[in-house]
Amino acid sequence: MINRVVKNAEEATKDIKDNATLLVGGFGLCGIPENCIAALVKKGIKGLTCISNNAGVDDFGLGLLLQNKQIKKMVASYVGENAEFERQMLSGELEVELIPQGTLATRCLAAGYGMPVIYTPAGVGTEVAIGKPVRTFTYNGQTKEYLEEKAFEADFAIVKAWKGDTAGNLVFRYTARNFNPMIAMAGKITIAEVEELVEVGELDPNQIHTPGIYVHRIFKGEKYEKRIEQVTVRKK
Amino acid sequence: MLDKNGIAKRIAREVKDGMYVNLGIGIPTLVANYIPEGVNVVLQSENGILGMGPFPFEGEEDADLINAGKQTVTLLPGSSIFDSATSFGMIRAQKVDLTILGAMEVSEHGDIANWKIPGKMVKGMGGAMDLVASAKNIIVAMQHVNKAGESKLLPKCELPLTGIKCVKRIVTELAVLEVMSEGGFRLLERAPGVSVEQIKNATAGKLIVEGEIPEMSL
Numbered sequence: 001m002i003n004r005v006v007k008n009a010e011e012a013t014k015d016i017k018d019n020a021t022l023l024v025g026g027f028g029l030c031g032i033p034e035n036c037i038a039a040l041v042k043k044g045i046k047g048l049t050c051i052s053n054n055a056g057v058d059d060f061g062l063g064l065l066l067q068n069k070q071i072k073k074m075v076a077s078y079v080g081e082n083a084e085f086e087r088q089m090l091s092g093e094l095e096v097e098l099i100p101q102g103t104l105a106t107r108c109l110a111a112g113y114g115m116p117v118i119y120t121p122a123g124v125g126t127e128v129a130i131g132k133p134v135r136t137f138t139y140n141g142q143t144k145e146y147l148e149e150k151a152f153e154a155d156f157a158i159v160k161a162w163k164g165d166t167a168g169n170l171v172f173r174y175t176a177r178n179f180n181p182m183i184a185m186a187g188k189i190t191i192a193e194v195e196e197l198v199e200v201g202e203l204d205p206n207q208i209h210t211p212g213i214y215v216h217r218i219f220k221g222e223k224y225e226k227r228i229e230q231v232t233v234r235k236k
Numbered sequence: 237m238l239d240k241n242g243i244a245k246r247i248a249r250e251v252k253d254g255m256y257v258n259l260g261i262g263i264p265t266l267v268a269n270y271i272p273e274g275v276n277v278v279l280q281s282e283n284g285i286l287g288m289g290p291f292p293f294e295g296e297e298d299a300d301l302i303n304a305g306k307q308t309v310t311l312l313p314g315s316s317i318f319d320s321a322t323s324f325g326m327i328r329a330q331k332v333d334l335t336i337l338g339a340m341e342v343s344e345h346g347d348i349a350n351w352k353i354p355g356k357m358v359k360g361m362g363g364a365m366d367l368v369a370s371a372k373n374i375i376v377a378m379q380h381v382n383k384a385g386e387s388k389l390l391p392k393c394e395l396p397l398t399g400i401k402c403v404k405r406i407v408t409e410l411a412v413l414e415v416m417s418e419g420g421f422r423l424l425e426r427a428p429g430v431s432v433e434q435i436k437n438a439t440a441g442k443l444i445v446e447g448e449i450p451e452m453s454l
Contacts, residue, residue: 027283027320028306030299053320080359081306089358098358101282102324102366109321120328121369125347125400128365162300174317175284176300181319209319226299229306233294 001200004168004218009039012191012217016156018045019072023108023152024052024062025159025183028081028229031176032061033160035193035221041068051075051152053104053179055085060227066094077101081229100128103149105182110151112185112214119146157187160221161210164194165203168212177209184210193221238409238427243377245270245454247336247407250375251277258282258327258367260337261305263377267336280332282363284323287315304363324363328370335371337364339378339403341393344441346403346415348376349395361398368399380408380438387440389413389421411435412452413443420444425452 006012013036016022026032040048041064048071055076056063063082065071073095079085088094099107100122110118119137123129124145133148159180162173170192172180184190192210197220238246240263248270251257258280259265268290271277279288281303288303289310297308311317326332341349348368351361368374381387389406406413412425420442423435426449436443 028302030283030302030306076360078360078362086358096358098360100361100365101320101363102327105320105324120366122328122366124369126365126397128361174298174300174311175281175302177317177319178283179320182321228297228299228308229302230308231297232291232307232309233297234291236293 001167002212003166004212004215005166005197006217006219008219008222009035009193010042012036012193012219013039013043016040016043016045019047020045020156021049021154022051023154023157023183023186024050025157025178025180026061027053027175027178029057029061029227031160031172031178031180032056033158033191033193034224036158036191037061037064040070041065044068044070046070047072049073049075051104051154053077053101055079055082057081057229058084060225069093073097075099075104077104105179107149107152108179108182108186111153112182116151117148118151119148121146123147152186154187155189157183157190159184159190159192161192161194163196163198163203164192164215164218165198165200165212166218167200168192168215168218169203169208170194170210170212170215171203171207172209181210185214189216190214191217193219195221195224237430241266242427242454243407243409246412246452247375247377248272250405251275251334253277255333256280256286256331257334257336258332260335260364262338264336264338265305267377280323280326281309282323282327282367284318284320285309285311285315286318287312289315324366327363327366330370330372332371334373334375335367336375336377337367339376339388341388341390341395342376342378342403342406342415343390343393344415344419344421346401347393348398348403349393350398352396354396364398368402371402374403375405375407376403377407380410380435387438389439389441391441410438416444422446423449425450427452428454
């Protein structure tokens with residue numbers, strides 16, 4: 001088996017340079033690559049374009065890179081929980097492209113499937129449609145307009161999985177799966193950090209979510225805070 | 237007049253046995269509390285859950301298990317977890333029967349605006365554009381008028397749109413209304429103690445009132 005293991009987040013991110021385009025996994029703060037983000041903050045590289053569903057919160061997740069003014073452009077679907085983000089966007093320091101969540105997921109999938117465009121009805125008739133080709137299709141008896149959306153092209157994809165093996169096969173846990181599998185498929189170089197790194201043969205091949213062919217570098221994250229955005233509970 | 241829970245309670249009556257339902261953030265989330273006993277529905281959360289359960293007991297929350305509102309949740313027996321592309325795949329392919337979401341404005345043609353107030357608030361559309369563009373049936377839970385007393389049921393939306401010609405039914409603190417395919421809000425029910433006159437005054441778009449309008453039973 002090909003061995004994809006690197007030592008740590010520093011080694012995994014060593015060739016990410018200024019002005020790189022990064023796809024970053026996670027939904028809110030759930031399933032985000034905490035260790036790679038910390039390494040990028042430490043590296044201090046600038047001018048990044050980050051494509052991720054959210055932009056973290058002020059002091060965690062991608063919010064750390066924003067705080068440090070390392071992100072030039074953010075492509076996301078929802079950015080509601082971040083005051084610094086809002087400030088940078090309104091002041092024009094940060095370029096922002098908001099896109100529908102399903103479109104974001106499917107543009108990743110298209111990249112991983114080798115398909116340059118997808119057609120989706122999401123955003124037809126809205127400002128999301130501006131400048132995009134629109135085509136009408138009849139499918140399952142319904143005639144609708146669809147927007148042409150492009151597969152992402154990113155230098156690096158950075159994801160977080162629960163378990164991974166040395167060949168790069170990944171298993172995710174509960175809703176920490178979210179965008180991670182499709183983002184893993186979409187990078188020219190994909191970096192995966194995992195909570196548990198095991199030898200080949202230890203993961204059940206029937207249970208693999210992301211085949212190792214999509215993963216170029218894998219390492220065990222040094223520590224995981226796994227912060228919860230909104231703790232909601234009921235009394236026993 | 238209904239409060240938020242009243243709106244949720246009325247919408248819960250639209251939820252039928254065997255449905256797969258996506259609930260948006262805010263009032264729609266409250267609908268889950270009022271689904272009658274014996275009505276079995278499966279709740280979809282677009283971050284990748286079918287069969288979402290209630291909030292966990294104190295101390296049992298799991299950072300890896302949240303809903304689309306980023307709140308900690310639990311799973312019910314028979315639930316499944318999937319990635320975001322699959323989640324929006326089942327939405328786009330109309331496998332989800334009912335979508336309930338909030339709105340800032342709805343037009344008499346069923347257009348909806350709920351993601352952006354230029355210059356003031358830009359949170360993003362999240363999954364709302366995908367949901368409204370594909371859902372078979374959309375019910376909007378909203379306030380009939382804004383804080384300044386201005387109608388949010390309009391001839392044409394003024395805010396940036398989330399989707400066009402998609403809203404079928406609206407439940408507000410004042411009324412239940414149906415959006416007609418030829419345009420107009422047809423008044424179906426009045427909230428307890430609310431007159432047709434009050435609803436007329438609160439609706440800027442075309443209101444269609446035919447015959448006696450019953451008061452809703454909750």
